[in-house]
Amino acid sequence: MTTLNPAMLTGSYPILGGEDRLIVSIEMPEYDPLSSHGDRRCKCSIEAPYLTRSFYVHGVDDIQCVYLALKSIREIMIEYEAQHKISFSYQFFHDR
Numbered sequence: 001m002t003t004l005n006p007a008m009l010t011g012s013y014p015i016l017g018g019e020d021r022l023i024v025s026i027e028m029p030e031y032d033p034l035s036s037h038g039d040r041r042c043k044c045s046i047e048a049p050y051l052t053r054s055f056y057v058h059g060v061d062d063i064q065c066v067y068l069a070l071k072s073i074r075e076i077m078i079e080y081e082a083q084h085k086i087s088f089s090y091q092f093f094h095d096r
Contacts, residue, residue: 002080007071009066012079014050022048022077026069029062038076040065056077070073 007025014021025045032041035058042065045054057072059065081087 013090016087017087020049024073029065042069044069
């Protein structure tokens with residue numbers, strides 16, 4: 001039996017000048033089964049035209065895990081915008 005973790009956080013960001021969207025999600029942090037120290041991990045997913053990526057981010061606790069997940073997603077968004085010469089419409093997801 002497979003248990004699905006529901007997304008803890010999700011966001012949908014329109015691509016300016018088009019109908020497409022960037023969809024991101026972060027699942028609830030869980031114990032990392034490969035850690036001998038009780039570290040945590042959370043699964044992140046990103047979907048956009050020509051981009052589908054899922055990966056785990058690891059941290060020493062839930063807060064660090066989610067912080068690093070948000071930071072990783074933001075870095076991928078910046079790279080995607082530069083690579084495809086587009087911009088997303090997102091508020092409240094700024095670096096400063």
